[in-house]
Amino acid sequence: MSFLSKLPDADRERCFDVLAEVARIRTHLDLFNWLRGGIQYFMPHDILVAAWGDFQRNAIGYDIVSPLRGVRTARADASALVPRLQELFANWSAGNKQPYVTPAERMSGVFSLHPLQDPLRSISPPMRSALVHGLRDLRSGEDCLYVVLSRDPVSEEAGAAAIAALLPYIDMAMRQVALPSDALTQGHPAGAAAQITISRQQGMAAPVPDNGMTSRELQIMQWVEMGKTNQEIGTILDISAFTVKNHLQRIFKKLDVYNRAQAVSRLKNSPYAHG
Secondary structure, three states: OOHHHHOOHHHHHHHHHHHHHHHHOOOHHHHHHHHHOHHHHHOOOOEEEEEEEEOOOOEEEEEEEOOOOOOOHHHOOHHHHHHHHHHHHHHHHHOOOOOEEEEHHHHOOOOOOOHHHOHHHHOOOOOOEEEEEEEEEOOOOEEEEEEEEEOOOOOHHHHHHHHHHHHHHHHHHHHOOOOOOOOEEEOOOOOOOOOOOEOOEOOEOOOOOOOOOOHHHHHHHHHHHOOOOHHHHHHHHOOOHHHHHHHHHHHHHHHOOOOHHHHHHHHHOOOOEOO
16 A cells, blocks of 8 residues: 555545645755655655765755754765765665664764764764655756655654655755755756856855955855845844844855846856856
8 A cells, every 4th residue: 555545534635635736846945845845754864865966976955954053054064974875865765765763873973074063972862763755857867866754753654655655746846946055066967057157166165255255245145146036035144134134245245236236247247157
């Protein structure tokens, strides 16, 4: 029996409603709210890691979605995360590409550049399980891997059934959201064409330019160029919308402009832009 067929009628109807919401997801904030909303009822989790690209050639992009403070794509340790994702992908491939559950400790040390701030060790209760599953895009030849971490223990059978049914919709939702500025890690993943033209370096913070623009300010401008609101940028970067507004005011002053559009245009024609 399939995952949906095992649900009571009321839960099955609720699941259909949750999946129908995918069509309305357009921003990273939409994705965050959807994952923290109805999806939690059917697949409880605290951290979602999405990875894509060529795992054999070490050309992997990734995105991390979580309500936990500090657990953000920009704060992940790529040198630790990428090899761990490759290992989990190899296990998934060796297991006939079936979903599986593994101890959360397999992801220790990857969510922060500072080992003492590793959320897998610092939060209470700690993460207990990691649910792993993937997809293959036959048109692009790109593999996608998803790792779902939870503080609650997950049974192999129930977890596998849930992620097998829900992952195509989660993957669809992720694909409708623009890439975060730090999504690219090593190499150029298939399908990850450059969308941000202001001083993006693969998985690395932008250098501090001579005119006083900081790495954080350039990072914020990357999201401004993509049309993100202050609230959305704050959610992605784990700062308040008020802090984003203050950064923008300083950016406008440094660039001698009056609004977001002018700031984007000025930076695109600056030494910090690239094609």
